[in-house]
Amino acid sequence: MAHIIDGKAVAAQVTEKVTEAADALRASTGVQPGLAVVIVGEDPASKVYVANKGRTARACGFLSVEHTLPEDTDQAALLGLIEELNTDPAIHGILVQLPLPAQIDAGAVIQAIAPEKDVDGFHFINVGKLSTGETETAFVPCTPAGSMVLLQTVMERDLSGRNAVVIGRSNIVGKPMFNLLLAANATVTVAHSRTADLPALCRTADIVVAAVGRPQMVKGDWIRPGATVIDVGMNRIPAPERGEGKTRLVGDVDFEAAEKVAAAITPVPGGVGPMTIAMLMANACVAAHRAAGRTPPRF
């Protein structure tokens, strides 16, 4: 049976460090980290995440500002708000919740965020820094950053020379995960929907990162005995056993089967999800340190 990596506990350790650092920054400079979250529309799942982020930010002692715009908001209005937040000295981090409604060009919105406030790490400047090894000054996307922290809790510095397979090539998870694993000296393969014989490829992996958004796609017999599995999936599926119309959250990995084979595995919920929020707090705290001219701590 695999060791189940407790993302909630590790996230709590990170947010505790963030809270201490935010207190110290405020005491020495008067600067309180400020995080702005922008949500367009009424998607219920998005609202849950945004509420979670706000709650955690306040618990860390941050100023937390939420902007909820109507579903039919146009590009110009959203860009106007971002410009205001870019120049607001009380705000150090800006997150625009994705996905955005179809009338809005999400790419243009992301590039309009000041890179030094881009706590999601999606701006070209931060993407470029991560992929060229400027990790001291880059903002690293929160989900991959949190996944690396979880990996390090079980593998320490042991990633060097290991075979990692990242399933999924998104800009938000797959590609930054590739860069982080590569920087940690793993040998990394990025698999996707056109990959030939994905099960066989997975069986070569010491580390599997599943980030495809397909419920329970990765089967137990894809996992090499003793491998470490990071499940980034966040899928809501029907759960009639819980009652009519009920749902439950599952990852991209068939957890029950994989857990019997892997050495370590992240659960869903309680794995990568809480770490995503914790790393957002860490990034916002770093942004505030930089704005105050202080060297940020490492989280």
Ligand SMILES: Nc1nc(=O)c2c([nH]1)NC[C@@H]1CN(c3ccc(C(=O)N[C@@H](CCC(=O)O)C(=O)O)cc3)C=[N+]21
């Ligand atoms: N600009 C942007 N940045 C994001 O980081 C971003 C985004 N847009 N859009 C939506 C996704 C999704 N996301 C999650 C964060 C935490 C949990 C989380 O804490 N999940 C809990 C369970 C929550 C539940 O039960 O629904 C867990 O896994 O234990 C989930 C999902 C951040 N996202």
